[in-house]
Each structure stands twice: as C-alpha cells, then as structure tokens.
Amino acid sequence: MESQRSILIIALAFVSYLLWQQWHEAYGPQPVQPVSQDMADSVPAGVPSASPVTTANGTDEDVPVAVSDTLPQATASNNTQQSISVKTDTLNVVISLVGGDVIHADLVKFPVTQGSDEPFSLLRANNGLYVAQSGLVGANGPDGSPQGRPLYQAAASSYELTGDTLQVPITWSSNDGISVTKTFIFTRDHNDVKVSYTITNNSGQTAQFQQYAQLKQTTAEQKGGNMFMPTYRGAAFGTADDRYNKYSFGDIEDDPLRENTVGGWVSMLEHYFISAWVPPQSETNSLYSRLVGGQYAIIGYTGEATSVESGKAIELNSTLYLGPKDQDKLEQLARGLDLTVDYGVLWWISKPLFGLLKFLHGLVGNWGLAIILITIIVKGAMYWLTKKQYESMAKMRNLAPKMQQLKDRFGDDRQKMSQAMMELYKKEKVNPMGGCFPLLLQMPIFLALYWVLLESVELRHADFILWITDLSVMDPYFVLPVLTGASMWMLQKLQPTTMTDPMQQKIMQWMPVAMSIFFIWFPAGLVLYWFISNVITLVQAKMIYASMEKRGIK
CATH class of the missing domain: 2.70.98.90 (Beta-galactosidase; Chain A, domain 5)
Known part of the structure; x- marks a missing residue:
C-alpha cells in the first residue's frame, strides 16, 4: 500500500511537470519584439x-x-508643443x-x-x-x-x-x-x-x-516568467x-x-x-x-x-x-x-494566508521572517494531522509481517485477500489511508502559499538575509534548494519504508536530489517555506516517535 502510494505521487508529479512544461511552451512569455x-x-x-x-453577443456593427x-496627427506646425x-x-x-x-x-x-x-x-x-x-x-x-x-x-x-x-x-x-x-x-x-x-x-x-x-x-x-513561475x-x-x-x-x-x-x-x-x-x-x-x-x-x-x-x-x-x-x-x-491579484481556484485559502503573512510582516518587518513564522503557525495547527499520519504509517509497517502471511495463505485469491486485509485493519484499528490523507490536506496549503508568493507585489524585491535579497525569485546560489533536499533526505531516513522492490527503493533514494533540482526554479520564499516545514516536521517526528515508544508502538 505504501509503495503504491509513493509510485502514484511520483507519477502525478512527473505528469504535472510535463503538462506544465507543455503549457509554458505554448503560452509562456517569449522575448519581446521591439516597436x-x-x-x-x-x-x-x-x-x-x-x-x-x-x-453581449452583438454583431460587428454593434461594436x-x-x-x-x-493614429491621427494634429494639424499644427513643428513648433507646436506635442x-x-x-x-x-x-x-x-x-x-x-x-x-x-x-x-x-x-x-x-x-x-x-x-x-x-x-x-x-x-x-x-x-x-x-x-x-x-x-x-x-x-x-x-x-x-x-x-x-x-x-x-x-x-x-x-x-x-x-x-x-x-x-x-x-x-x-x-x-x-x-x-x-x-x-x-x-x-x-x-x-x-x-x-x-x-x-x-x-x-x-x-x-x-x-x-x-x-x-x-x-x-x-x-x-x-517574463519561467516554467515554475x-x-x-x-x-x-x-x-x-x-x-x-x-x-x-x-x-x-x-x-x-x-x-x-x-x-x-x-x-x-x-x-x-x-x-x-x-x-x-x-x-x-x-x-x-x-x-x-x-x-x-x-x-x-x-x-x-x-x-x-x-x-x-x-x-x-x-x-x-x-x-x-x-x-x-x-x-x-x-x-x-x-x-x-489572481490566486487561482485556491483563492479562499490564499487570501487568509496573505492576510496572516502581512500581519506577521507588520510585527517583524521582514518578509522572510514572516514566512518562517507562518510556517510555524501552519505546521503547529496541523500537528494533530501529522501525528495521525506518522502513527498510521508506523502501524502499517508493523502489520507488514501479518500482511505477508495473508499473501502466503490466500495467494492469488483477491477476494479472500481483500476480506482478510479489511478484517486485519479493523482488528488492529488501522486506517490504510491514514498516512495519505494528512498529506492531501497539506498540499492545497502549499499550492495556495505558492500563488501568494508568486502574485503578491509586496514580495517583489523583498529582502531576507545575506545572499537572499529577493524572495520572489529563485535563490541565486541554490543554497535553499540544497538544504531542502538535505532535509528531505533526513526525513526519508527517519521514516522506515516497507518497500522491497530494488527499483522503487532507488527511486525513493534519489527523490531528494530530484526535488532539489526541481526547487532551483521556485521562488526563494517558497523554498524557504518548504525547508522550514521539513525542519519542523523533523522535530515533530522525533516528538511523535518518542511518544509512540512510551505507548509501546514500535
């Protein structure tokens, strides 16, 4: 189940990338033709x-x-002010x-x-x-x-x-x-x-x-923009x-x-x-x-x-x-x-996020710090979802031996296999979608914040610290994308996987590298949000795992 979800997420990301690339080639900005x-x-x-x-649907004569x-020229001498x-x-x-x-x-x-x-x-x-x-x-x-x-x-x-x-x-x-x-x-x-x-x-x-x-x-x-902006x-x-x-x-x-x-x-x-x-x-x-x-x-x-x-x-x-x-x-x-100021279909999330971002900027006077604070607030508010996700994933990993026994017992009988799996989930009080659902809830917030950082003129030329002098464009030295990839690798190591297929394991191992390259073209403010989000997730994961150990959940 976990491997199928991972492959599905990778496939969707890749298809989205191809569609976005094709859209940009067809409609994206090109060099100006001077007039x-x-x-x-x-x-x-x-x-x-x-x-x-x-x-509303009149003929040409109505227009x-x-x-x-x-373009009419005034009938005036060359000395007339124009x-x-x-x-x-x-x-x-x-x-x-x-x-x-x-x-x-x-x-x-x-x-x-x-x-x-x-x-x-x-x-x-x-x-x-x-x-x-x-x-x-x-x-x-x-x-x-x-x-x-x-x-x-x-x-x-x-x-x-x-x-x-x-x-x-x-x-x-x-x-x-x-x-x-x-x-x-x-x-x-x-x-x-x-x-x-x-x-x-x-x-x-x-x-x-x-x-x-x-x-x-x-x-x-x-x-104008590029494929990711x-x-x-x-x-x-x-x-x-x-x-x-x-x-x-x-x-x-x-x-x-x-x-x-x-x-x-x-x-x-x-x-x-x-x-x-x-x-x-x-x-x-x-x-x-x-x-x-x-x-x-x-x-x-x-x-x-x-x-x-x-x-x-x-x-x-x-x-x-x-x-x-x-x-x-x-x-x-x-x-x-x-x-x-077009936030797209997620405007109903983007507008409150932008309002909160402006409020935080008014407190600290720095848009980068405001992004860090809003990340802490969002991740804190969603801590209970993260906890559910990690506990569900841990329980699913603990069920792996029993799942293998069911496969050995029922072989190719899919109907009996499905019934036995549902009984096992019910007995162990495990929701097979519990690890995926919190992630799906967080993605709209990520996308909404993406449009906030892309569309809001307040972030144009907004300074942060050191080399990041404009949060609305990509990191000039690619430091944030590399740090984001490193944080993803640490999260990957912290979360054991039940994958047994060598090809799937290699794909997952290279995901942090691929995402680092992917993030190179994203606005620095968005990559900052993703990096801080990963760091907070690491801290939350440590806390959740410690709590689970105390309760006897391996």
Missing part, C-alpha cells in the same frame, strides 16, 4: 465611434469601430496633447531591477507599445471627428506635485463654440489618476457626447454579474468583447502591475475589445451618451489606475478589481 516610434505612430488608432454595444486607419510631463511621488507620466492620451508612465517606487535607479515603465510609446487612451466621441465629440483627434493646449510643458493634489488641465475649443477642458488629477501616495472632462456648449444647439477610455498594447510576446500578460475585465474575467490576446482576436454592464472595469495585466480604466460605477457602460492591425490589442469602454444644451456645461469623470496590484487599493476603486 519603434515610427511603428507606434502608424498603429491604427482604434478610436471608438458612438455606436453602443447593444448585446465601436475605428474612425481612421492611422506633450507634457507630470512628476509625482508615485508616477512620472507623459501626456500627449494629441487626444490627451497617457503615452508613458514610470512607477517611481518600483525599480526595474533591485537596487536600480531606473523606475519600472508600465506605459510606453515605443519598445513595445502600451498606452492609455481616452476621449469624447458622439455626434459632437472631438475624438470622433474624421479630421483626426483634437490637439489640446496646456499652460506649461511640465508639472510637479508639491502639495497633496495636483491638477493638470488641457483645453480644446471648436470653431462652433464647444470647449472641452480635460483635467488629470493626481494625489500624493496614490496610483489612481482622476480624469475629468468639463464640456461647455455655446454652439447655439444641443450637442451630444460619449466618454470612452481604452488600453492599447502590442501583442508581441515579451520576456508562470506569469500572465493580457487583458482582464469585470462586470456587475462576473467580478473578474481574464481575457487573453487570443480571446480578443477570436471572440471580441461586447458587453453592457452597470459599473465594470477594464485592464491590462503584467505579473505584479496593472493598468485599469474604471468608468462611473453608477452608470451603464459598454465594454469592448478589438485586435488592431493584427498586432495591437485594445480593451476599453464607452459610457452613456450625454446631451448638453446650448449655454450649459457638464462634467464627465473616469479613473485611470497605473501601478502595482495592491489588493486593498484596487478593492476601493471597483468591485472585483482586487481579484486581478
């Missing part, structure tokens, strides 16, 4: 018209369409005055590599196009004009946050008396930017407008009925998004970071997606159509988030936006 500025300028704009999305084939820069304590952004798009965004508090002075660039106009566009369409919307998108004017070429908030207004006026002030509102210690439109109509007739916002990114594959780069959205949906570039190509919802949101994800547009949550918005030019993915929304009488003014608002996947802040912006 030049000239290419970026020639990308189809994909600016939506005012056509609403009427049904916003591009009003021009190329962009402005904004610096805050969290963001350095560049806003194009053509359309008022955010074409570059650096995350000031997140270096591209540990110890680097260069901030991580989330949005960029070249080297892999990724921009946040927004504007006004409709019958009188300047972004829906066949002549091209509007050229806004700004009072200055650069702005810097000095107080708690910073407002950056850009203005546009038409020849027929319509004026628009598009204001970007930045707040200290915030990664969300409020985007407000003040529309004044002095045209002498009623004007109609519709707000839109979208994220546009190249679909060219970029360097898979990361998702693609789109996601949320609706009133379905809080979180991944929407890959392949989905955008094969099945473009067309859905109406109250509230909702759209986003682009790349491992620890997210860009997201959050429309007014009390209004009905139309979510859409589109593949442009065969190589650029767009996901966005259009808001409700709004009429402005002559002599009147209205204000439209939305929110652009550019930053880390901070669950607490994302949850405040929109329902389900925090689920972009």
Whole structure:
C-alpha cells in the first residue's frame, strides 16, 4: 500500500511537470519584439465611434469601430508643443496633447531591477507599445471627428506635485463654440489618476457626447516568467454579474468583447502591475475589445451618451489606475478589481494566508521572517494531522509481517485477500489511508502559499538575509534548494519504508536530489517555506516517535 502510494505521487508529479512544461511552451512569455516610434505612430488608432454595444453577443456593427486607419496627427506646425510631463511621488507620466492620451508612465517606487535607479515603465510609446487612451466621441465629440483627434493646449510643458493634489488641465475649443477642458488629477501616495472632462456648449444647439477610455498594447510576446513561475500578460475585465474575467490576446482576436454592464472595469495585466480604466460605477457602460492591425490589442469602454444644451456645461469623470496590484487599493476603486491579484481556484485559502503573512510582516518587518513564522503557525495547527499520519504509517509497517502471511495463505485469491486485509485493519484499528490523507490536506496549503508568493507585489524585491535579497525569485546560489533536499533526505531516513522492490527503493533514494533540482526554479520564499516545514516536521517526528515508544508502538 505504501509503495503504491509513493509510485502514484511520483507519477502525478512527473505528469504535472510535463503538462506544465507543455503549457509554458505554448503560452509562456517569449522575448519581446521591439516597436519603434515610427511603428507606434502608424498603429491604427482604434478610436471608438458612438455606436453602443447593444448585446453581449452583438454583431460587428454593434461594436465601436475605428474612425481612421492611422493614429491621427494634429494639424499644427513643428513648433507646436506635442506633450507634457507630470512628476509625482508615485508616477512620472507623459501626456500627449494629441487626444490627451497617457503615452508613458514610470512607477517611481518600483525599480526595474533591485537596487536600480531606473523606475519600472508600465506605459510606453515605443519598445513595445502600451498606452492609455481616452476621449469624447458622439455626434459632437472631438475624438470622433474624421479630421483626426483634437490637439489640446496646456499652460506649461511640465508639472510637479508639491502639495497633496495636483491638477493638470488641457483645453480644446471648436470653431462652433464647444470647449472641452480635460483635467488629470493626481494625489500624493496614490496610483489612481482622476480624469475629468468639463464640456461647455455655446454652439447655439444641443450637442451630444460619449466618454470612452481604452488600453492599447502590442501583442508581441515579451520576456517574463519561467516554467515554475508562470506569469500572465493580457487583458482582464469585470462586470456587475462576473467580478473578474481574464481575457487573453487570443480571446480578443477570436471572440471580441461586447458587453453592457452597470459599473465594470477594464485592464491590462503584467505579473505584479496593472493598468485599469474604471468608468462611473453608477452608470451603464459598454465594454469592448478589438485586435488592431493584427498586432495591437485594445480593451476599453464607452459610457452613456450625454446631451448638453446650448449655454450649459457638464462634467464627465473616469479613473485611470497605473501601478502595482495592491489588493486593498484596487478593492476601493471597483468591485472585483482586487481579484486581478489572481490566486487561482485556491483563492479562499490564499487570501487568509496573505492576510496572516502581512500581519506577521507588520510585527517583524521582514518578509522572510514572516514566512518562517507562518510556517510555524501552519505546521503547529496541523500537528494533530501529522501525528495521525506518522502513527498510521508506523502501524502499517508493523502489520507488514501479518500482511505477508495473508499473501502466503490466500495467494492469488483477491477476494479472500481483500476480506482478510479489511478484517486485519479493523482488528488492529488501522486506517490504510491514514498516512495519505494528512498529506492531501497539506498540499492545497502549499499550492495556495505558492500563488501568494508568486502574485503578491509586496514580495517583489523583498529582502531576507545575506545572499537572499529577493524572495520572489529563485535563490541565486541554490543554497535553499540544497538544504531542502538535505532535509528531505533526513526525513526519508527517519521514516522506515516497507518497500522491497530494488527499483522503487532507488527511486525513493534519489527523490531528494530530484526535488532539489526541481526547487532551483521556485521562488526563494517558497523554498524557504518548504525547508522550514521539513525542519519542523523533523522535530515533530522525533516528538511523535518518542511518544509512540512510551505507548509501546514500535
């Protein structure tokens, strides 16, 4: 029984490894294909018209369409200012005055590599196009004009946050008396930017407008995770009925998004970071997606159509988030936006584990120590299961001679053999699954913690001690994997086996070596958890065996 379980576990691990490897080859990140500025300028704009999305399964006519084939250029002289820069304590952004798009965004508090002075660039106009566009369409919307998108004017070429908030207004006026002030509102210690439109109509007739916002990114594959640390780069959205949906570039190509919802949101994800547009949550918005030019993915929304009488003014608002996947802040912006920190099917275990991990970090101030403490807590809470497991395994080993006698007595009569085994288990009060069941209960916790360590931006560049300066990546000197393998070998020696087949014995002897190699690519924080878990298990095993000896259980 024990040998069968061991072989089954090894087989499942090997098959899982092969499946994971195949998945990574098919869908995993690949090296980036740089996009030049000239290419970026020639990308189809994909600016939506005012056509609403009427049904979740609408036709192409129901979907916003591009009003021009190329990115519109403002009709202005070469001396006309084309962009402005904004610096805050969290963001350095560049806003194009053509359309008022955010074409570059650096995350000031997140270096591209540990110890680097260069901030991580989330949005960029070249080297892999990724921009946040927004504007006004409709019958009188300047972004829906066949002549091209509007050229806004700004009072200055650069702005810097000095107080708690910073407002950056850009203005546009038409020849027929319509004026628009598009204001970007930045707040200290915030990664969300409020985007407000003040529309004044002095045209002498009623004007109609519709707000839109979208994220546009190249679909060219970029360097990212590895086989053991898979990361998702693609789109996601949320609706009133379905809080979180991944929407890959392949989905955008094969099945473009067309859905109406109250509230909702759209986003682009790349491992620890997210860009997201959050429309007014009390209004009905139309979510859409589109593949442009065969190589650029767009996901966005259009808001409700709004009429402005002559002599009147209205204000439209939305929110652009550019930053880390901070669950607490994302949850405040929109329902389900925090689920972009994707813990998978075990989220119901991962979320409490992450909450406990954050609490422990608040006490000790070191994520590595917090991982050690959470391991002690988890293993302590599961001590009774470990005790049951070891006692069951010991009793099964003690039954080995009697099991052999039954085999000799009944030979190939499987029915009588099974009946005799069940009677023996009942007489000796042994549960044959007692050694396997506790292990099955612990595996979901291991997997849940794996996703916590993989997805939580708080662990990015998190220092521990000595050579381990980033718990979210593999140990650079492979010390933890080797120690983990050594602890597994010690556990193996502490637990006698009933295996008699020489091949099975050799496989089990080499398991610690195989697992050490396996753990090389895992995040150092996860390997630390596994190593400390093994050490605690060794201590618990000594205690359990000592207790069993006192009770006469060999």
